[in-house]
Structure formats: C-alpha cells, structure tokens
Amino acid sequence: MAGQFVIPIFEERILMIEFELTEDHKALTQTVREFAQKEVAPFIKEWDEKQEFHPEVLKKMGDLNLLGVCVPEEYGGAGFDYISLGLVCEELEAVDTFMRVVMSVHTGLNSLTLYSWGTEDQKRKYLVPQAKGEKLATYGLTEPGAGSDVVGSRSTARRDGDEYVLNGEKMWISLADVADNFLFFCWTDEEKRRKRDHSGMSCFIVERSMKGFSSGTIHGKLGIRAGNTGYFSLQDVRVPKENLVGEEGEGFKIAMFALEQGRYTVAAGATGVIRASRDASVSYALQRETFGTKIANHQLVKQKIAEMESDYQMSHLLWLRAGYLKNTGQANGRATSLAKWQATVRSEKAASMAIEVHGANGYSNDYPVERYLRNCKAAIIYEGTRDIHTLMQADWALGLKTEKPARKSLPPWKAAESER
Ligand SMILES: Cc1cc2nc3c(=O)[nH]c(=O)nc-3n(C[C@H](O)[C@H](O)[C@H](O)COP(=O)(O)OP(=O)(O)OC[C@H]3O[C@@H](n4cnc5c(N)ncnc54)[C@H](O)[C@@H]3O)c2cc1C
Numbered sequence: 001m002a003g004q005f006v007i008p009i010f011e012e013r014i015l016m017i018e019f020e021l022t023e024d025h026k027a028l029t030q031t032v033r034e035f036a037q038k039e040v041a042p043f044i045k046e047w048d049e050k051q052e053f054h055p056e057v058l059k060k061m062g063d064l065n066l067l068g069v070c071v072p073e074e075y076g077g078a079g080f081d082y083i084s085l086g087l088v089c090e091e092l093e094a095v096d097t098f099m100r101v102v103m104s105v106h107t108g109l110n111s112l113t114l115y116s117w118g119t120e121d122q123k124r125k126y127l128v129p130q131a132k133g134e135k136l137a138t139y140g141l142t143e144p145g146a147g148s149d150v151v152g153s154r155s156t157a158r159r160d161g162d163e164y165v166l167n168g169e170k171m172w173i174s175l176a177d178v179a180d181n182f183l184f185f186c187w188t189d190e191e192k193r194r195k196r197d198h199s200g201m202s203c204f205i206v207e208r209s210m211k212g213f214s215s216g217t218i219h220g221k222l223g224i225r226a227g228n229t230g231y232f233s234l235q236d237v238r239v240p241k242e243n244l245v246g247e248e249g250e251g252f253k254i255a256m257f258a259l260e261q262g263r264y265t266v267a268a269g270a271t272g273v274i275r276a277s278r279d280a281s282v283s284y285a286l287q288r289e290t291f292g293t294k295i296a297n298h299q300l301v302k303q304k305i306a307e308m309e310s311d312y313q314m315s316h317l318l319w320l321r322a323g324y325l326k327n328t329g330q331a332n333g334r335a336t337s338l339a340k341w342q343a344t345v346r347s348e349k350a351a352s353m354a355i356e357v358h359g360a361n362g363y364s365n366d367y368p369v370e371r372y373l374r375n376c377k378a379a380i381i382y383e384g385t386r387d388i389h390t391l392m393q394a395d396w397a398l399g400l401k402t403e404k405p406a407r408k409s410l411p412p413w414k415a416a417e418s419e420r
Contacts, residue, residue, distance in 0.1 A: 017317075017324055021087075024080065028069075029087050035064060036095035044096045047226040048371055051219065054226065055178065058102055062133015066092075066103070071111055075123055076131035082326040086268035086319050093269035094276040097375035098227030100269035104383075105174045106130065108261040109139035110183055117203075117246045117254050126181055126205055137181040139262070140170035140206075140232060141255050147172070148388055150255060151196045155186035155234070157204060164188075164244065166204060166212075166237040172382075176230030177217040182206040184234065185255050188248050201251030205243040212237035223374030260336050263383045264322050267339035271315040273347040273376045277354035278308035280369050284358050295357070304353040311350055315343035331403045334396050341389035344379040351376050 021029070039060055047054060061067055070085045071077025078084075085107065093100035114127045129135040146152035155168020168186050170176070184206045187193040192200025206213065215232035246254050282305060285296035295301045318339035325332035351373035355362035362369050380386045395401035 017321060021083075025084060025087055028080065028084055029091060031064060032066065032088050032091040035060065036092055036099065040099065041095050044226060044371075045365060045368070048096070049225075049365065051221075051225045053098075053178065053228045057099065058136060059133065061099065061102065065133075067106055067133040068111065068131025069103075069107065071107070071115060071127065071131040075115065076128040077111075082264070082323040083320065085265060086323045089265045089268035090272040090275070090316075090319075092272065094272035094279075096226060096371070097224050097269065097273070097379075100265065100272070101174050101224060101227050102136075104262045104265040104269070105138040106136060106179075108265040109258045110137035110181070112261040113139075113183060113254060113258040114205075114245070116257065117250075119242070121242060122205060122245065130181065135180040136175060136178060137183075138173055138175040138179040139183045139258060140173050140176075141185045142172045143169055144171045144231075148385060150185075150252065151193075151198050151201070153185065153187070153201075154193075155184070156190070156193075157186045157188050157202060159188070159241070160238075162241050163238045164204060164241060166206065166234045166239060169231065169233045171231045172218070173230060173232060175228050176232045177215045178228045180208050182208070182232065183245065183254075183258070185251050188251075198252035199249045201255070202248050203245040203251040203254045204239055205245060206234065206237060206239060210237050210239065222377060223371070224378055225374075259383055260333055263336050263340040264319065264326065264332075266379050266383050267315070267319040267322065267336065267343040270340075270343035270347040270376060270379050271312065271319055273372050274308060274312040274315055274343070274350040277347075277350035277369060277372055278305065278312055280367065280372075281305055281308060281354045281357040284361075284367075288359075301357055304357055308350045308353060311346035315339070315346050318342055326406070329406050331405050334393075334403050337384065337389050337392050340379075340383060341386065341393065344376065345386060347376040348373065348380060 039057060065078040066088055068077030069088050070080050070082055073079040085103070089100045089103050092103065111127055111130045114122060118127060130137045141150060143153045143155065145154065155170070157164045157166045166184060166186060170184070182205070184204045185201060186204070187200050188202040189200030208215070212235040213232065215230055217228060217230040221229060285301055285305065286294055288295045322332050322336040322339045325335050351369060354369040355373060358367055358369055361367050365371065392401060396403070
C-alpha cells in the first residue's frame with residue numbers, strides 16, 4: 001500500500017501508520033512555522049536574556065486557533081486531530097519551548113481534560129473561552145513537598161453546603177502567575193490521604209478571581225526563561241460544587257488522564273528541539289572551517305549530525321504513533337510514555353551535541369543552541385521524570401503493569417477512523 005508501512009508494536013499488535021500528512025496538516029504546519037519565525041524567532045534571544053514573558057504571543061496563538069487546535073468546533077476549538085496537536089508542538093518548540101509549554105498545560109493538561117471529564121456546563125463556561133484563547137488555563141498537581149509522589153500531596157477540599165472550601169499550595173506550575181483558570185488536585189477524604197489511597201483525591205476548577213487565591217513567579221530558572229513558571233496558593237477558597245470535575249474521588253484518575261495528553265505534547269515538542277539542534281548544526285558545519293576544510297567534512301562532526309538525524313526521526317515516529325493511537329481511540333499510555341521519555345532524553349543529547357558542533361560559539365547566546373539545552377532539561381523532569389518513565393516502561397515490558405483502555409474518546413478520533 002503506497003505511503004503505508006507495517007510496524008510491529010509490543011507483542012500483540014500490528015499497527016498501520018499513514019505517513020502522508022493531510023492537506024490540513026500541511027497547511028497548519030506551514031502556518032505555525034511562519035508564525036513562530038515571524039513573531040518569536042527574531043525576539044527570543046532578548047526575551048530569554050531578560051526573562052520576559054510576552055502575553056501578546058499567546059493572544060496571537062489564540063487568534064490562529066492553536067490553543068484549541070484539537071478541541072471540537074462546538075466547544076470553540078479548531079476541531080483538528082491529535083496529529084495536528086503534535087505538529088503544532090513540534091513546530092513551536094523548534095523555535096522556543098515557552099510556546100509549547102503553553103500548549104501542554106493550557107490545551108493538553110487542562111482543556112482536553114475538561115473536554116473528557118467536564119460537565120456540559122463546565123465545558124460551556126470554561127472550555128469554550130479557553131479553546132478560543134480568551135482565557136488561559138493551567139494544571140496544578142505539584143506541591144512543594146510532592147511531585148512524582150502525587151499521593152504525598154497535602155492540599156484539601158472540604159464540602160460546605162453547596163460549596164467546597166479549598167486549601168493548599170501548588171509549586172512549579174507553568175503559567176501560575178498569568179493563567180485565568182486552574183485545575184486543582186486535592187484530597188477530599190482525609191482518612192484516605194493518611195492511608196495513601198488515591199481514591200480520596202478530587203479535581204476542581206479554580207479561577208484566579210476567586211477570593212483567597214494568590215500566585216507568584218519563580219525567578220532564576222535554568223531555562224524556559226521566556227515562559228512563566230510559578231506557584232499558587234488557595235486559602236479558604238470557596239468554589240461552587242459545580243466546579244468539581246468528575247466525581248469526588250476521581251481526582252487521581254483525572255490527573256493521570258491529563259498527563260497522558262500533556263506528555264504527548266511534550267514528546268512532540270522535544271522532537272522539535274532535536275530538529276532545531278540538527279538544523280543549527282548542519283548550517284554551522286557547512287560554513288565553519290578548520291584545518292583547511294569545512295567542519296562538515298570531519299567524520300566526528302558527521303557522527304554527531306547523524307545521531308541528531310536518527311534521534312529526530314525516531315522521536316518523530318514515536319509521537320506520531322502515540323497520536324495515531326489517540327486519534328483512533330486506542331490505549332496509548334505506554335506508547336505516549338515511551339515517546340515522551342525518548343524524545344526528551346534525546347533532545348538533551350542533541351542540544352548538547354549541537355553545542356559541541358558549534359565549539360566555543362555554542363557556549364554563547366549569540367547562537368540558539370545553548371538555549372535549547374537549557375530549555376529541554378525541564379522536560380526530563382516534568383510530566384514524569386526520566387526515572388519514572390524508565391520504571392514504567394520496564395514494568396510494562398515485564399508484565400508488572402497493564403495498559404488501561406483509553407477512557408473517553410474525542411470526536412476527532414472518530415473522524416480519523418471514518419476517513420480510513
Ligand atoms: C519548568 C517546570 C514546569 C512545571 N510545570 C508544572 C505544571 O504546570 N503543573 C504541575 O503540576 N507540575 C509542574 N512541574 C512540576 C513537575 O511535574 C515536577 O517537578 C515533577 O513531577 C518531579 O517532581 P519533583 O520536582 O517533586 O521531584 P521528586 O519527585 O522529588 O524527584 C526527585 C528525584 O527523585 C527521583 N524519584 C522520585 N521518585 C522516584 C521513584 N519512585 N523511583 C525512582 N526515582 C524516583 C526523580 O526521578 C528525581 O530524579 C513543572 C516543573 C518544572 C521544572
């Protein structure tokens with residue numbers, strides 16, 4: 001079959017991947033590439049240096065419908081599929097990570113979660129303005145004392161009549177100091193918290209404007225300096241019971257579902273870093289000369305470029321496979337984790353190699369590659385650290401962990417299915 005390859009995956013399935021992008025995919029890729037080149041590339045060195053966050057970029061991303069790219073049209077989105085979301089993330093992070101982080105938390109972790117778990121009223125009230133880019137949203141799981149160990153968190157919610165009273169502190173939250181809407185994960189069952197039983201956790205929608213909300217920005221970060229990362233605190237914040245997402249006790253499951261969407265965007269974005277590292281290295285190697293020849297002619301420089309190329313292609317295929325599984329409503333936790341783990345680790349390797357190809361120049365911010373290295377490190381930490389993904393992959397391979405079926409499908413999955 002022209003344009004199709006058969007890829008055996010895991011032990012029990014054969015997967016067909018259509019490599020040909022649709023005309024919509026190609027047009028979207030072109031639009032995002034042009035946008036990032038025009039609106040961000042010329043300024044990013046300065047924004048990164050000054051640690052400046054530029055909300056007008058997000059406004060433009062909203063105008064292009066990127067913030068709701070795979071949210072159905074009926075909820076204010078562009079109605080595209082998961083491959084489109086991946087393409088957007090790869091293109092954006094090839095220029096700078098801060099834009100892809102917005103896609104990860106606003107679109108992946110928050111909006112797609114609301115789409116799958118929210119009530120109709122929640123979707124109308126929160127998802128529609130988020131998908132249109134009128135409101136900015138994020139995801140608050142991590143706390144000062146608990147990151148990987150989600151059940152070690154301490155935030156709480158107590159039911160009081162028709163309201164819940166929320167308390168807690170969230171740390172290392174992307175967009176914490178600028179977002180309008182937050183998904184807040186906390187304990188609604190103190191007994192279960194003590195027993196570390198995650199069925200005592202719940203998820204709520206919180207608005208910045210609610211009384212008792214406060215936030216701040218974390219300064220002095222290694223990378224993603226043009227982005228906003230911070231903390232927020234809730235002190236006796238009263239939210240209507242209608243802001244509970246899912247049922248009481250479903251918070252952990254919702255948090256994990258959200259991470260499956262976020263990890264996918266991280267995988268595709270990290271793939272963009274590998275591509276950018278390769279492209280910068282190729283361009284430099286073709287003009288820099290040592291020992292009377294272009295450095296591109298030295299075998300060890302070629303080796304680095306060859307590794308970046310293979311890492312790029314492998315990472316691209318891995319996120320594409322995860323996107324295909326998402327599009328077709330199939331279980332994808334294992335594939336998404338693998339894509340995220342491999343792309344992020346390979347992006348660090350590629351950015352580091354790119355610095356070496358540039359020699360001392362790579363060590364200066366006159367060239368973008370040092371920024372790539374500083375930016376990509378965080379993705380090895382968030383949405384499951386390298387260690388956590390390594391352990392999960394081993395457990396899946398060893399049969400100690402089983403793949404859960406995809407819980408709720410999005411309409412684009414059906415659209416993708418019917419096109420075949
Ligand atoms: C730039 C940035 C943006 C972020 N944005 C968000 C956001 O928007 N929302 C949000 O909720 N969080 C966010 N985070 C937080 C991120 O998800 C956490 O930092 C991450 O989950 C790791 O948690 P931790 O930092 O507490 O590290 P820890 O969990 O304390 O881990 C420390 C080290 O121990 C290792 N480790 C821990 N447990 C195990 C284990 N069982 N086995 C083996 N090794 C283990 C880890 O791999 C790591 O190397 C962000 C972080 C960064 C850096």
